[in-house]
Amino acid sequence: MAKYSKLEDGTILTVKKSNQISKKIKLIAIAAISFVTLGLLCSFFFMKDPVIKQGYIDNTEHRFNDTIGKYTFMTHMQRYPFDKALEAIKSGNEAEIAGYRSLILDYLFEFNRQTPSVIPDLSCKKPVFKATCSEPIFSGKRDSPAKIGLLIQFGFEVDTLLIILHQYRDLVDKIFILESTRTHFKNTKKPLVWERLKYSPEFLPFSDMVVHLVVDDAPLAAASDDMWQMERYQEHQRWSKFVEWNKDTKYFTDSDLxxxxxxxxxxxxxxxxxxxxxxxxxxxxxxxxxxxxxxGTIYQAFRTDFPVEFTLPYTLGDPTFYTLAGAMKGGVPSRQRGTSAHHILGGMHMSNYCYLPTILLKDMTCTECGMFDKDNLQLMKERFFSNDSQVIQKWQQERCSVSHWGTRIIDVQQLDNNNRQAVSVPWYLECNKGMFPSWEHLPDSRLL
Known part of the structure; x- marks a missing residue:
């Protein structure tokens, strides 16, 4: 204000003020132009980096989250840049191939995460059982119930997650979901699924049960010829992250499970x-x-490679439960696949779920799969651009077929009494089969 104190002519003061404003406007304009120019130069420079370019392909091409309801599964997938992806595969540019492989996971996930179109049956209530403690593994009833923690590895199984959260409520105290920012196949970038689900209406009621353990990009940079390295690494991470969490919270004690x-x-x-x-x-x-x-369907049973004993060939010996004290004895505890010498019967392996987006995601990401190649991508393109829903239904039926397993699969009604003790459909699935029709190999209206 001192610079104007000697001025007596108000007009001059006004002109002076106007000049000052003009100078400020010019400075702001120059700064804005400089900022935009610098941004363009940085964009040009950084897009030369194939890793950053991959991120660009993953995150900015074909935004669709806010408009997904306008598309069928077929028309939604038609928006994926198949031709560009095929060109990248033909050129052999690994950075671009990785980008398009990651992008198709995002596209498939948008329909994999869709809420079932059938409303749940609220009149069907969760059964309540009374503990008998009559199994040979038990010595009697606890003075007070144990806390139970379940440590699971998780990929894209959204429908399965919804079913198991209903299954475990009031019985499992904490579910530790270990999820990676990379797939088991070629360390492809993937979305963190729980982060995208946890605030949706159907999953929000379970948020207090879930502890999200994340394996980020940093430790996964080193390449390896061992295709199973990622799975073993994640099992180690699952345990070490749990130990750290429990050390801080002291939530589980030695006798808990x-x-x-x-x-x-x-x-x-x-x-x-x-x-x-x-x-x-x-x-x-x-x-x-x-x-x-x-x-893949609740009407059959598969003779597994990992039964709990030879007289129970239609059982799978997972998951495995430890006391916390037993788990802390040394090494990295994990599932034992029937080799623990002790077992209890009852449950369901919800593998080979025949909802087409889930199947395709598994094809793209599982360790021994990796179906992102020229032939499979071309076939996917032809089917999605057929504009014929019957083609999609037939495709799903083909992928759901288990005929190649031959006599290892029998009708569930053919099981003897001992093996039948293991058969148990999760209650939420039993009550709401219409929400998850793929478990009966029926069409799912989400795809139509």
Missing amino acids: LGFGDADEVPSLNVLTELKNCKFRDEIFVVDVGIWFPM
Whole structure:
């Protein structure tokens, strides 16, 4: 203000003020132009970097999250740049191939995460079981129920996750979801699924149950010829992250139980009730759950490679439960696949779920799969651009077929009484089969 104190002519003061404003406007304009120019130069420079370019392909091409409801699965997938992806594969440019491989995961995930179009049956209530503690592994009833933690590895199984969260509520105290920013196949970038689900209406009620453990990009940069390296690494990370969490929270004590497995390895309500309320015999600290393996439809049973004993060939010995004290004895505890010497029967392996987006995501990401190549991509393009929903339905039926397993699959009604003890459909699926029709190999209206 001092610079104007000597001025007596108000007009001059006004002109002076106007000149000052003009100078400010010019300075702002120059700064804005400089900022835009610098941004363009940086964009040009950084887009030369193939890793950053991959991120550009992943995150900015074909925005669709806010408009997904306007498209069918077929028309939505027609928006994926198939031709550019095929050109990248033909050129052999690994950075571009990785970008388009990551992008197709995003496209498939948008329909994989869609809420079932059938409303849940609210009149169907969760069964309640009373613990008997009569299994040979138990010495009697606990003075107070154990806390149960379940440590699972998770990929894209959204429908399965919804079913198991309903299954575990009030019986499992914490579910530790280990999720990676990279797939098992070629470390392809993937979305963190739980982060995208946790505030949606159907998943929000379970948010207090879930502890999200994330394996980020940093430790995964080193290449390896061992295709199973990622799975083993994630099992180690799952345990070390849990140990750190429990050290800070002191939530679980020595006699509490921890289960290890995948999201689709689901103990029955009866098994969980027994584990929660019954004491292991003194010499037992690890027990496998012998679950039924229907291999894609609830009307059949699969003879597995990892039964809990040879007289129960239609069981799979996962997940595996430890006392916390037993798990802390050394090494990295994980699922034992029927080798723990002790077991309890009841549950379902929800593998080979025949919802087409889920199937295609597994094809693209599982360790031994990796279906992102010229022939498969061309076939996908032809089917999505057929504009014929029957083509999609037939495609799903083809992928759901288990005829190549031959006599290893039988009708569930053919099981003997011993193997049938393992058969248990999760209650939320049993009550709401219309929400998840792929479990009966029926069309899903989300895809039409």
